[in-house]
Amino acid sequence: MLDARNAVALTQALIRCPSVTPDEGGALRLIADILGAAGFETHFLRFSADGTPDVDNLYARFGRGTPHLLFAGHTDVVPVGDETKWTVPPFSGDIRDGKLYGRGATDMKGGVAASISAALRFIDTHPDFGGSIGFLITGDEEGPAINGTVKVLDWMKAKGETFDHCILGEPTNPERLGDMIKIGRRGSLTGHIVVQGKQGHVAYPHLADNPIPGMMRLVQGVLAEPLDQGTAHFGATNCEFTTIDVGNTATNVIPNAVRATFNIRFNDIWTPETLEAEIRKRLDKAAGNSIRYEARFEPTNAIAFMTQPGPFVDKMAAAIEEMTGIKPQLSTTGGTSDARFICQHGPVIEFGLTGKTMHQIDEHADAAEIDALAKIYEGVIERYFAS
Numbered sequence: 023m024l025d026a027r028n029a030v031a032l033t034q035a036l037i038r039c040p041s042v043t044p045d046e047g048g049a050l051r052l053i054a055d056i057l058g059a060a061g062f063e064t065h066f067l068r069f070s071a072d073g074t075p076d077v078d079n080l081y082a083r084f085g086r087g088t089p090h091l092l093f094a095g096h097t098d099v100v101p102v103g104d105e106t107k108w109t110v111p112p113f114s115g116d117i118r119d120g121k122l123y124g125r126g127a128t129d130m131k132g133g134v135a136a137s138i139s140a141a142l143r144f145i146d147t148h149p150d151f152g153g154s155i156g157f158l159i160t161g162d163e164e165g166p167a168i169n170g171t172v173k174v175l176d177w178m179k180a181k182g183e184t185f186d187h188c189i190l191g192e193p194t195n196p197e198r199l200g201d202m203i204k205i206g207r208r209g210s211l212t213g214h215i216v217v218q219g220k221q222g223h224v225a226y227p228h229l230a231d232n233p234i235p236g237m238m239r240l241v242q243g244v245l246a247e248p249l250d251q252g253t254a255h256f257g258a259t260n261c262e263f264t265t266i267d268v269g270n271t272a273t274n275v276i277p278n279a280v281r282a283t284f285n286i287r288f289n290d291i292w293t294p295e296t297l298e299a300e301i302r303k304r305l306d307k308a309a310g311n312s313i314r315y316e317a318r319f320e321p322t323n324a325i326a327f328m329t330q331p332g333p334f335v336d337k338m339a340a341a342i343e344e345m346t347g348i349k350p351q352l353s354t355t356g357g358t359s360d361a362r363f364i365c366q367h368g369p370v371i372e373f374g375l376t377g378k379t380m381h382q383i384d385e386h387a388d389a390a391e392i393d394a395l396a397k398i399y400e401g402v403i404e405r406y407f408a409s
Contacts, residue, residue, distance in 0.1 A: 026056045027142050029396035030122060030389045032135035034115035037124035041097050043165035044075040049097035049131070053138065053159060057082040060142055062157075067177060069169035077162040077169035081178065084145060085154035091406050092156040092185035093137040093399075094171065094364055095192075096163035099126035100381050107383050120389055127387040129380035133191025134159060136374075136392055140399035144407075151407045156185060163360050171360040172323070175367050187334050188370040189402065190361050191395075193377030199391050199398075200348030203338055204372035206255060206328030208287045210358055211294050211319060213301060215240060218314040221278040230276040236313035237266065237280045243308025244284070244301060249292075255328055256289030256354050259297075289354075290326040294319075324358045327365040334406075338373060341401030345394055373398075 026032050041047030054064045062082040070076045083090070102112040102125050110116050110123035117123070122132070141155050158178075162170025178184070195201040217237045222230025241263055249259040263284045268277035288297055298319050309315055329335065331352060342350050350373075364370040375395060379385045 027139050027146070029132075029136045029139035029392050030117075032139055033122060033127065033132045033387070033392055034117075034124075036097060036131040036135055037115035037122075037126055038113055039097070040113050041099055041126070041161065042101050043098040044077050044161060046078040046161050047097075050078050050080045050159060050161060053097070053134070053157070054080055054082065056138065057084075057157065060084070060145065067174055069173040071168050074166050074168050077160070077165070079161055079170055079174045080157065080159045081174055081183070083154055083156040083183070084141070085151070087152045087154055089186040089406070090154040090156055090184065091403065092158060092188040092368075093141065094158045094188055094190045094360060094370070095130055095134040095137065096160045096170070096360065097126070097131060097134060098161045098164050099129070099131070100164050103383060109384055112385075117389055121386040122389045122392065123384060123386040125385055127379070127385050128193045128375045128377055129385070130192055130374060132387045132392045133193065133374035133395065136396035137189070137191050137399050139396045140403060143400055144403045148407070153407050155403070160360065167360065172363040175363055179367065185368050187406070188364050188368055189338070189399070190359065190364065190370055190372040191374040192359050192372045193375045193380055194353075194372050195374070195376040196378075197376065198346075198348070199376055199394055200342045200346030200350055201376075202353045203335065203342070203350045204354065204356065204361070205331065205335060205352045206290070206354040207324075207326070207356065207358055207361055208256065208289055208354060209292070209294065209322070209326035210324035211286045211288060211297055211322050213284050213286070213298075213317060213319045215282045215284075215305070216316045217280050219276070219278055219280070222276045224274050224276055227276065232276045233280045234268065234277070236309070236315065237282055239313060240305055240308050240315060241266070241282065243304050249286075249297075249300065250289065253289055253291060255352065256326070259286060259288040259292060261286045288326055290328055292326065294322050294325065324362050327362065328354060329365070329369045329371050334369060335371060337405040338371060338402050341398045341405060342373070344401060345398045
């Protein structure tokens with residue numbers, strides 16, 4: 023019989039559910055059964071949208087009082103890739119030499135299991151603590167992220183289900199448990215540029231118009247000056263061109279057009295709108311009256327955000343330091359996560375396992391680290407409801 027208060031055993035059970043996005047794989051059902059048996063009110067939520075797969079999600083809450091501490095995460099995982107290259111079956115949840123193997127061990131079934139185990143242990147010893155503990159677990163974080171967390175949050179809002187603070191258990195630590203709390207994330211904006219020319223023979227350039235030099239001027243115009251110098255908690259905004267392509271297979275043909283794509287990871291100085299305006303201004307200046315170009319920006323839901331350091335962050339840092347002896351760094355580095363949706367409804371921070379092997383072949387987590395993470399979460403809960 024599964025002991026859900028044992029974070030390692032629960033991680034193993036979740037890994038044995040093959041929940042590759044968008045398949046639920048039994049993982050959310052397992053969690054719903056565990057939480058329901060412990061007295062949580064559970065809601066199994068399926069959302070749909072045209073052109074995307076249906077996705078199952080779970081919202082659960084114990085208690086109706088305030089404050090309400092919400093744990094968030096996902097049980098969906100990326101594909102295993104070439105399974106023959108795994109030395110341990112990817113959905114076995116086997117432990118070898120103290121390491122728990124399986125797809126999702128670090129990203130992020132270990133974090134989900136640790137938070138559930140911590141909450142159950144706290145409720146066992148504090149059944150009348152007066153506040154509420156909730157879980158928002160999605161099956162759509164590794165996929166389009168359309169029918170997952172963002173729609174659960176909208177459903178919660180419509181139902182009057184608010185929270186005071188949220189902990190997202192993504193693998194945040196680069197080297198060892200305790201290294202880093204993420205108090206925010208950079209935004210992400212992707213743009214596309216097309217420079218028009220006139221196709222022709224390279225031996226007769228006067229009869230053609232090569233668009234490549236124009237694109238080079240535009241790229242230099244975007245990159246010539248830093249967008250900013252960073253802020254107190256964010257590094258400088260960074261723009262990277264990821265493709266420049268003419269689709270030309272001939273060596274004696276001047277192309278008709280050249281296309282480029284770039285991505286900008288931006289800090290809290292910018293919004294997508296102000297950043298787009300700045301890039302367009304730079305492009306117009308570089309183009310002058312001689313370069314014919316078009317620029318298009320993709321819609322983005324990845325905005326820069328930050329939870330200000332304060333009592334909530336301090337409680338997490340104190341629990342980490344008590345367990346590990348490490349004073350964690352407060353960081354806003356890395357890519358995007360579902361925190362970009364959660365922050366629009368309440369303060370959110372991220373802390374989970376060490377992320378060295380996430381998405382890799384033979385993904386694994388130290389079993390002792392999973393257990394330690396559960397104890398950190400339990401320490402946070404104790405501090406959160408101490409008053």
